[in-house]
Amino acid sequence: MASGSLGGFLVLVLAVSICHAAASVFHPISDSHRSAAAELFAPVDGSFGSLEEAYEALRSFEVLGINKKSDIRTTTCQSVVEKLRSSSSAPKYLFYALKVNGILECTVINEVFEGIASRLKTNVNGASSLLEFYYSIGSLVLIKDQSPEVDVLLADAGGVFHSIKSLSQSDGRWRFSSDNPEASTYAAGLALEALSGVIELASSEVDQSKIGTLKSDILKLFDSIEKYDDGTIYFDEKVVDLREHQSPLSTTASVIRGLTAFATVTSGNIKIPGDKILGLAKFFLGIGIPGNAKDFFNQIDSLASLESNKVPIPLxxxxxxxxxxxxxxxxxxxxxxxxxxxxxxxxxxxxxxxxxxxxxxxxxxxxxxxxxxxxxxxxxxxxxxxxxxxxxxxxxxxxxxxxxxxxxxxxxxxxxxxxxxxxGVIKIENAEIAVLDSDIGSIETQKKLDLARGSTVSLSANHLQKLRLSFQLTTPSGHAFKPHQVFLKLTHETKVEHIFVVGISGQKFEKILDFLGLVEKFYYLSGSYDIQLTVGDAVMENSFLRAIGQIDLDLPEAPEKASRPPSPAVDPYSKYGPKAEITHIFRVPEKRPSQELSLVFLGLVLLPLIGFFIGLLRLGVNLKNFPTSAVPATFGILFHVGIAAVLLLYVLFWLKLDLFTTLKTLGLLGAFLLFVGHRILSHLASTSSKLKSA
Amino acid sequence: MGKASSSSTAQDALALFDSFRSAYSATPTTLKIIDLYIGFAVSTALIQVVYMALVGSFPFNSFLSGVLSCVGTAVLAVCLRIQVNKENKEFKDLAPERAFADFVLCNVVLHLVIMNFLG
Structure with a gap:
């Protein structure tokens, strides 16, 4: 068990060292992406939840070269045409419907496009927020691509350009609207794409100086770029708690879309350094295969934008x-x-x-x-x-x-x-184990070891002798090799373990155990010890952990003061095993009498009371003494009511009330009882004394 | 001889009992009521003791409070009887109404404790 856990530890150490080093190799998009795409973008009943999702799926398939258009064409085209014909569709839905249409090429008549185009143009002129500009201008650009005959040109391109540009900030980031002071990098990407659309749709040439300021905005945006040690770079939001916070992935994707759109309309005369582009490409490749559809689309779409020959193509x-x-x-x-x-x-x-x-x-x-x-x-x-x-x-x-x-x-x-x-495979040579006589150093027994195959030896020694283990390690090219870990372990029959680090001296690994100095460490335990040798390294293909034999040690008797060997270690895996069952001991309930007997005695207890009443009747008790005039009679009745109330309070105390409530109420009742009791009794006393004196 | 003596003992007892009854009939009704009440309380206590002897003393505090309630009220009633009895010259100046007030007060306190102890 112990050797197993040590082996596990070695494997862990090796694995960690390999993982730590194997960074910064970026593999291009491969077939594993294609199979992941088919899983992530699985249409339900031949259609996607929304046109936005449909576009993301179709675009990813298009980039990856997967042909799945026919599967979803009918139902998706139907909803595209529906959206385009409806006069109440918001620019966002038109935008995605047109994007899907751009890939699927559904049959849409030109009049529909013309209607949308005129509506969108009014939208653009009245727009105030960045998203309105983005979707409206984006849709117009898409109409231009899909139906060249439709007039989509903006008459007042300069004005629109100016109103989008007015949302920008000096550090290259953009605000979503003029009444929202939070600037975001994500918005900058959208703005760049919208402005590129304006330049494309302008009926007359847009002022070159405006394009120039836009270029310097882009370069400023690149100043705020985030960087990893391995050359990966990406864009992230500066303020994390924005209302519409975007992940670094979607932020970077948005900037890249804007950048490539801008590079397209300005015929690529913007200079982004090649290593920045490569760093961005590494960022997208470094995330591997994303687990959700949105991230996957952002990754694939951005990589496709980078490869579209508008910016330097990363290799x-x-x-x-x-x-x-x-x-x-x-x-x-x-x-x-x-x-x-x-x-x-x-x-x-x-x-x-x-x-x-x-x-x-x-x-x-x-x-x-x-x-x-x-x-x-x-x-x-x-x-x-x-x-x-x-x-x-x-x-x-x-x-x-x-x-x-x-x-x-x-x-x-x-x-x-x-x-x-x-x-490489490390050669192990001249492995031998020997027992030496301590005083003169002469060899008592010496045995060759074949560490490659695992032969075992059997030795015996006493406390006046030494054990020597030595071997040489050579690499395939003949140099001495020093692995990370070389351990010698002696395990006594009683599972007491001793681990020694084998040091290197010159070309040779050697460990000499002088038992005279070790008797105390060995707890004076004589008997058979198993010898185990561990040699391990990440680059050593034949790392091993091997039992090489036993040594029978004859150590002196333990003196009285010697420390006791430690108790055997608890198996570390046992704490994951089932715990001992806990049995709860409850008090055995007291024996109760049968219910019938108790009821009989309840009746019996009532008998004396009945007897008491009968006795009262036989004595001829009457209430003649009860006062007849109104006031004392009232006090008499109240006195009895008061006593009844106190008794009732006691019953309630028994059933549910606590002592404090009871005492409070009893104080009030007692005062009342005292008052009425005093009045009625003093009345009675005065009448009886009058009677006597009369 | 033995027979005669035993019958004479019985006759003596009978005579004693008769004289006791005739003497008791002279007692005022108020005291008779109190005597009846004491008899009622003591016999209730006795029945509870018998019940305890039969089934065991498990809710011991309940048993104790039941019996002590009866015995306590009986003792209080005895005290009341001593104070109310006109033959007792010692309490001549004490009005019976005052004695009754004491009786009521003591019962109120006694039963508060009993209820607390009942559990």
Whole structure:
């Protein structure tokens, strides 16, 4: 059990070290995205919930090259036409209906477009918020693309441009409306797209100086960009608690849409540095496959925008494998693709530098070019350079385009750093274990060990002797290898464990256990000890944890003061097991008499009362003494009522009231009773004394 | 001989009983009522004791409060009888109404405690 847990720990350590290092390799969009798209955008009964969702699905399918139009065409086209014909559709719904129509090409007559266009133009002139501008202008641009005959040109393009621009802020961000002071980066993306639409729809040329200020706005926006260490960059909202907060993904996607739209209408004369574009591409690729449809659409749509040749097209360098085995003679393979996975123009990949990850020392290799394999479309290195041994390295690649003219078209981002693990089978040599006599150091018994196969030895020693374990580790290229972990473990029959770190001396790993100095640590426990050796490293393909035999130790008797061996460790997994069942002990209920008997005695208890009443009748008791005049009679009645009330209060106290309530009420009743009692009794006393004296 | 003596004892007892009855009939009705009340309270207490002897003393506080209520009120009634009795020269100056007021007050206090103890 203990060795199992140690093994588990080693695996964990190795896994963590690998995960930590294997960052910053970005793979382009692949087939796994295509299958994920089919799952994320699954129409229900041949249609999507809304036209917005339908557009996101269709656009993603279009970019990924999945042909699913026919499945949803009928029902979706029906709702598109419905939305376009309805005169009450809001610009937002028209916008998405037109977007879907742009992909599905439903049959819509020109009159419908004309009606919408005139309505939208009035909308644009009366609009006050950014979203109104965005949807109305966006829809007009879409109508222009889908039906060129319809007149969509804006007469007062300069005025519209000015009213959108008036919502901008000095740092390049935009506000959603003039009465909302919160500025957002997301809104900036929408504004850029809307302004590009205005430029496109302008009946006369828009003033170049206005376009110039817009360009400087975009560059300012790039000043506020967020950055990760691996070169990934993205846009995020500065204020997190905006009412309509957008995630970094949708914010970045919005900016990229605006940027590419702007680059399209201004024929691409905006200069965004290639490494910024590459950083944005890395951001979208770095999120892998998003789990929800909206994020997926944002990722795919933005990557498609980046690849649309309006801004420098990012080229992504990816490696099919970052763990290479020296023993298996793995080839170093590098692929260069566009973000959507299509092939790159002719180019050369150079391996410029390689240095060990731990030290930032000089490069281990000379710069060399990778060969290109046309069939697989990958660049490769036949054999790794001699100087590369097992270990973890940082390789620096550089992508050089053959045609220097294309450097403006593509963004290669200069050099790319990739963490690479070179693994190999480590040779274990000269492994031997020996028992030495302490005083002269002469060898008593010596045994060879075959650590590769796992032979076991059996030794015996007393406290005056020493145990020596030694072995050598060599890498495939013949250098001494120092793994992360080399442990020697001795386990006594009673599960008491002792772990020693095996140190390196020169070329050799050696551990000498002097039992004389260890008797106290061993708790004077004689008997058989199991010996276990652990050698492990992330780049060592044959890491092992192996029992290599037993040693029979003869240690002296424990003196009285010696510390006791610790109690065996509790199995750490047992705390996840079922707990012992808790049995609750309740007081056994008292024996109760049968109900009949109790009822009989209830009747019996009432008998004396009846007897009392009968006795009263036989004695001829009467109420003749009761006062006849009104006032004393009232007091008499009140006196009896008061006593009855006190008794009733006692019954209530027994049934539900608490002591405090009862005492309060009793105080009031008592005062009343005292008063009326005094009046009636003193009246009676005076009458009786009068009677006596008479 | 033995028979004669036993019958004479019975006759003596009978004579004693008769004289007691004739003497008691002279007692005022008020005192007779109090005597009846004491008899009622004591016999109720006795029935509860018998019940306890039969079924056990489980809700012991209930049993105690039941019996003590009866015994307590009987004792109070005895006190009342002593004070009300005109033969007792000691309490000559005490009005019977005053004695009755004491009786009522003591009963109120006694039964408050009893109810608290009843559980």
């Amino acid at each position: 992504v360098l990816s490696l099919p494998a970052t763990v290479l085995s020296l023993t298996k003679k793995d080839q170093l393979q590098v692929k260069v693709n566009t973000v959507l996975g299509s092939s790159a123009p002719p180019l050369t990949v150079k391996l410029v530098k390689a240095f060990s990850s731990g030290s930032k020392a000089a490069s281990k290799i000379a710069s060399q070019e990778l060969k290109f394999d046309k069939e697989s479309g990958s660049h490769f290195l036949d054999v790794l350079p001699e100087s590369i041994d097992v270990g973890s390295y940082t390789f620096v690649f550089e992508v050089v385009l053959h045609d220097s003219e294309e450097e403006n078209v593509y963004a290669t981002g200069g050099s790319t750093q990739v963490q690479i693990f070179i693994t």
